[in-house]
Amino acid sequence: MKIQPRTIKHEKFKEMVKAWLDTHREEYCSFVEEVGKRDRSGFQHIFQYAQMAAPGYANAVMTYMSEKDSKDFSGIEKVLKDADIASTLANDLQSQNPDSIAPAMLAWLYFGNSWETMVAYNEEMIQDKKTSFSNRLKARFVIFMAIKMSIFNEHRTKEDWENFRKIQKSIGSAVPVTDSSIEELENEEAPVPTEDDGAQETTDEKKEPQKRGRKKVRVSxxxxxxxxxxxxxxxxxxxxxxxxxxxxxxxxxxxxxxxxxxxxxxxxxxxxxxxxxxxxxxxxxxxxxxxxxxxxxxxxxxxxxxxxxxxxxxxxxxxxxxxxx
Missing domain, CATH: 1.10.150 (DNA polymerase; domain 1)
Incomplete structure (x- = not known):
């Protein structure tokens, strides 16, 4: 019996993906092999699926790359929300359609090295001298988004990414954008001091730090x-x-x-x-x-x-x- 997409809880959905993975190992391995190719054909199939599920997705990404601030993903998020891509994924997972990449893609995202593969591949693109400046900027965007969204969706933790970059460096890979992305995410959570934030001072008697100020500097x-x-x-x-x-x-x-x-x-x-x-x-x-x-x-x-x-x-x-x- 088909479960209606909007009634599926996240943990139940994850169990459904795992059940598919356990019974379709061959299809899953073929998908993983394809996304691991250097010609990026597997990633092109994923992008094409996203365009099919959310027709305005490609335009939203291009608009973001040319106009939007690097922290403002609202345009992309609105396209995905309006298209109800989550329902499309849930329907495709249950359809048993052999031509759909959705089940294998979901299994790869949940249980494979999906996020790490995306980040490592785009780091390599940035290091390649043949890569154009605009494509380097796009690769940087993909890395930041992959790390941020994997943490937001609880697929990875910051500790996982710390371990990933240590492994990459141990095998001689350069990961400067991964380093900066992790630092940026940490800075997002840290409070931003204002000009009136005073240095921590101590009293003569207790020598305890005084509380930092949070007053805004108000000028016309x-x-x-x-x-x-x-x-x-x-x-x-x-x-x-x-x-x-x-x-x-x-x-x-x-x-x-x-x-x-x-x-x-x-x-x-x-x-x-x-x-x-x-x-x-x-x-x-x-x-x-x-x-x-x-x-x-x-x-x-x-x-x-x-x-x-x-x-x-x-x-x-x-x-x-x-x-x-």
Missing amino acids: IESLFLHNAERMKEKLSCYLKSQCGGNELAMLYICLKNDAYMSHCEITTFHNALVEGFPEIKFVAVRSVQKAHKDLTTDMMGGKRLMDFGEYKKMFDNIRRHFAA
Whole structure:
């Protein structure tokens, strides 16, 4: 008797996948062999399945790669949610259709080295000198998503990924993006200090640390500008109507500071001023802006930064022209 997708509990679903695996070892091994090929044919089949189950998936991924902030997966998540891909997977698992890759793919995700294979393969792509810059960025995206989603879905733990990177290094593999991704996820959970976070001080009597402050630095957006505050605020308002993702705000911060439109301040102060100065706009969290700023300004090759290449450079040049006009 077929179980309706929306009534299946997660543990029951996992048991169903394991039952299929126990009785279809040959099909499973063939699938694992295919995804392990260097021509990436197995991954292409998985991507094609995702396109079939969620027709807007490919466009959502491409939109993310070209426009979205590296922390904002809402577009991709909405496509998958609207398509109800979980129900499609559950139906395909129970259909016994020999042409569907869903059962083998699910078994690989739950019980195989799926996440590790995806991460290791994309690390190799990044190290390959023949890989284009844009494809390296895509590979970095896949690695971060694989690690994040495997932890979120409780398929892997941070300890599992720590062990994975130790094994990879022991056999001579370079895993710089895996290292940075794990660190980024750890930083997401750590509290981000504000400028008023005081250093831990001790009292004369008990020598115990005092509690750290959490006050926001509150200044008006007008007070940050060095001249023509009203004109700059109008320019800013026009820009923010369509540009308020993490990358956009990080580049805005860099432009205003480097081109001497704004007095020196930390990103948290700048973000707080924007939030209070434009309450009608929904801004991303300050952590997204801090993360984007770090990525965009990290030295890469020849003394250049990520923001000096491709679409990022074009975006930054447009910001400078907007405020110079």
